[in-house]
Amino acid sequence: MSAAKAPAKSLETRTKLLEGALRTLTEQGIAKTSARNIAAAAGVNQALVFYHFGSVDDLLAAACRHGTEQRVSRYRERLSGIDSLAELLAFGREMHEEEREAGHVAVLGQLLAGAQTQPRLAAATAAGLALWIEEIEKVLTRVLSASPLGEFVDPVGLARAVAASFVGMELYEGVDAAGTERALDSLEGLSLLVAAVEDLGPMAQRAVRHRLRKARG
Secondary structure, three states, rough: OOOOHHHHOOOHHHHHHHHHHHHHHHHHHHHOOOOHHHHHHHHOOOOHHHHOOOOOOHHHHHHHHHHHHHHHHHHHHHHHOOOHHHHHHHHHHHHHHHHHHHHHHHHHHHHHHHHHOHHHHHHHHHHHHHHHHHHHHHHHHHHHHOOHHHOOOOOOHHHHHHHHHHHHHHHHOOHHHHHHHHHHHHHHHHHHHHHHOOOOHHHHHHHHHHHHHHHHH
């Protein structure tokens, strides 16, 4: 094998293992995500798990980031075009449906389950979620900068609250689909209230800001 082909083959094998790990998490769960099962899903020799990643935990950590980067990249352009909280929530709802159908919600659930007892996996899962939070924060910063409510909201903290809410709802849906739907409806209702404030005239907006400043102390 030529020197040029060797790195390409190595990259192909690594990618197969990353995708095999994600597929194993989806289909068999964290408890059965072993080197043998991952290698079988990837169609490669089990020894290559340790050759390329050192351990199953390291492979799962890399797979978490690999999968998240792919998903974030898929939605980044759409996120960049969002101009209101209502649009963000509508996008979140649509994305939730797409992610669930593709099996990515199941992967997230398994990663969060494993993260409770595996610190290395916890760090990788948190890093993966941070990629989502970074994109949501950009949207919120842009949207809130033009809103009369912008000065009262911390986009950094709100981005984490939004991400945590959607993670919770994605996991909660498995036990109460109707409750999850109602929660999403409630969030949309809040976005309508924000939109109503933004549609007020200048004097009314000043009055709202005055009351909020007073309440904030």
